[in-house]
Amino acid sequence: MERPELPLPQLHAFVVLAEELHFGHAAARLxxxxxPLSQQIRRLEEKVGHALFSREPGRVMLTPAGRELLPAARRALTGLADGLAAARAVGSGRxxxxxxxxxxxxxxxVLPGLLRTFRHGHPDVHLDIHEMTTAPQIAAxxxxxxxxxxLREPPADEPDIGFRTVLSEPFVAVLPAAHPLAAQRAVHVAQLADSPFVLLPRAVGPGLHxxxxxxxxxxxxTPRTAQHAVEWQTVCxxxxxxxxxxxxxxxxxxIRLKGVAFRVIAPGTARTRVAVAWRTSDPNPLVAHLLATVGSG
Structure with a gap:
């Protein structure tokens, strides 16, 4: 059996009349x-198939059918109001x-400070965080x-993806603590020529590699690669x-490891770029809000 659709304006009129039990007062409140109020109630009663109010001179009362409908009507109106409020909050990025x-x-x-600042301004936003290397991030x-x-070292040109630099930091040499160069305060890259390298695979971060x-x-x-590792913790x-x-x-x-020495690179001009990336056509207002957070950081 097909269920009749109950227009929300008629439900609203019904709930107000049920609360006032007076057509004049209900009409004024609406x-x-x-x-027009009487017409709304009459149309609703036609859809229900039963009278919702008993009308007597100077007195309006809910019928058993009306009393049964009232809680459901209130839930429907509350659900709509909640849904509208939620939609407005999402639409505005709150x-x-x-x-x-x-x-x-x-x-x-950059991640802890960025998330802390963003959450302070957007406490009702759920953040879904995924640890990923650069290439998987671009694909995602x-x-x-x-x-x-x-991500680090974004590609020079990626269709439909925007990039904004948020940090530029220097490189360091990562050495076994017993390595002869660990005794120096600074290391020239050329001094590493005879040492094997532990590197990130190019597939997961082409730019940084x-x-x-x-x-x-x-x-x-040309560095002689002895081993690949996906994460810097593993590299170290x-x-x-x-x-x-x-x-x-x-x-x-x-990353604190007793057997690892970190030494600055001389002359110190070698740096790596960290960027935020996003779809340039993304309508999600939260993306713009996070980009504004990056811009104000």
Missing amino acids: GIAQP SGRLRIGFAASLALT LHDKTIDIGL DRITGLCTDAGF ALVETGLGVSLAPASIRR
Whole structure:
């Protein structure tokens, strides 16, 4: 059996009349004349198939059918009001969900402060955080499985993706503590030419991989890769075992391993770029709000 649709204006008129039990008072509260109110109630009763009010001289009472409908009508109106409020909050960017991908090393730098500032201004927004390297972040932005990316060495040109630099930090040499160069305060990249390297695979971060190997090329050698590791924590652990050396963003020094020495690169001009990435056509207002947070940071 097909269920009749109950227009919300008629339900609103019904609830107000049920609360007032007086056509004149209910009409005044609704801001309409009595005849339109009576028509609304009559149409609703036709849809229900039963009288909702008993009308006697000087007295209006709910019928059993009216008493049965009243709680459901109130729930419907409350649900609509809640839904409208939620839709307005999401539409204005005061609530909703924001999916953020981030490179693991950024948990040591920009990520905590950025999230803390954003959450302070948007306490009702749910943040869905995903640890991802650069290439998977770009793919996830295109696939619309994340809304924002925080990554290192973004590609020079990526269709439909915007990038904004949020940090530029120097590189450091990552050495086993027993390595002869660990006795120096600063290291020239050329001094690493004879050491094997532990590097990130190019597939997970092409820009950063090429930046590091480019530093070696500029210093006159091609790095000899002994081992690959996806995360900087693992890179440092493999360096500690003596498998090789590496070049890494300076924030990696916060990874504390007794058998690893971090040394600045001389002359100190080699830097890595951290950027926020987003779909340029994304209508989600939360994306614009987070970009504003980055801009004000």
